Amino acid sequence: MKKTAKGLVAYVKAQLGKPYWYGAFGQLGTKEFYEQKKRQYPKYYDWVYAVATAKQKVHDCVGLIKGYLWCDSPEDTTPVYNSAQDKSANGLRTACKTKGEMAKMPDVPGLLVFYDNHVGAYIGGGEVVEARSRRYGVVKTKLSDRPWTSWGYCPWIEYEVAVEEKTTTVCLPVLKRGAKNDCVKAMQILLMGYGFTMTDGSGKVYGADGSFGGATERALKAFQAANGLTADGSCGPQTWKKLLGV
Numbered sequence: 001m002k003k004t005a006k007g008l009v010a011y012v013k014a015q016l017g018k019p020y021w022y023g024a025f026g027q028l029g030t031k032e033f034y035e036q037k038k039r040q041y042p043k044y045y046d047w048v049y050a051v052a053t054a055k056q057k058v059h060d061c062v063g064l065i066k067g068y069l070w071c072d073s074p075e076d077t078t079p080v081y082n083s084a085q086d087k088s089a090n091g092l093r094t095a096c097k098t099k100g101e102m103a104k105m106p107d108v109p110g111l112l113v114f115y116d117n118h119v120g121a122y123i124g125g126g127e128v129v130e131a132r133s134r135r136y137g138v139v140k141t142k143l144s145d146r147p148w149t150s151w152g153y154c155p156w157i158e159y160e161v162a163v164e165e166k167t168t169t170v171c172l173p174v175l176k177r178g179a180k181n182d183c184v185k186a187m188q189i190l191l192m193g194y195g196f197t198m199t200d201g202s203g204k205v206y207g208a209d210g211s212f213g214g215a216t217e218r219a220l221k222a223f224q225a226a227n228g229l230t231a232d233g234s235c236g237p238q239t240w241k242k243l244l245g246v
Contacts, residue, residue, distance in 0.1 A: 003157045009109050009110055015131075016129065019138075020058070020059065020134050023041050029053035044134075065119060069085055089119040093150060101150055101151075108159060109124035112153075176233070177217050185209065187216075188210070191216075191219050196220075196222050198219045220233050
């Protein structure tokens with residue numbers, strides 16, 4: 001089953017209000033499971049079991065992430081263990097191939113956020129869901145209110161945006177008849193790519209020579225007319241957008 005950032009967000013939201021149990025990753029909080037974990041981690045189970053938890057899924061901090069990875073749905077209580085993904089919070093951070101400091105965190109729901117020995121899931125809007133502790137359980141907190149030090153893309157989850165996108169603005173000149181430069185040549189190549197050849201009155205075909213003459217003007221006007229633009233033979237912003245397909 002494909003695991004996605006959107007799915008992680010839905011999963012952790014569904015766990016809000018549920019108990020924190022150390023070493024748990026989505027199992028039911030039954031008496032039997034409590035006794036098992038108490039034998040395994042006695043110092044973390046020095047509290048009295050309450051019957052009310054028997055019908056609730058339980059997680060620890062990194063178990064909240066594992067629960068999503070290993071369960072078929074937010075309601076599934078039979079996680080399928082995967083040793084390759086069995087990491088501590090710090091180990092999970094190390095496994096993230098793309099990560100960074102909080103000051104450079106992209107606003108991508110489904111990112112993981114970390115501080116030493118703890119992890120949460122960023123759900124967007126400046127909020128995080130985390131299995132905070134035995135005292136708090138699974139809660140929603142403000143990103144800015146907690147001591148997160150780093151973020152990372154979970155290596156076993158697909159993100160719509162894998163890395164932070166950067167937009168580059170390129171200013172292209174307005175081209176008119178008589179211009180001679182590399183931008184003219186680029187325009188000519190694009191025109192030819194769309195099937196608008198540069199020909200003179202006698203039918204002679206010209207190539208992309210970087211010189212904006214009569215043949216180029218005729219081809220440009222034909223392109224503009226075919227694309228609903230003003231056929232003025234001048235390559236301005238709107239014509240560039242059509243030529244570049246943006």
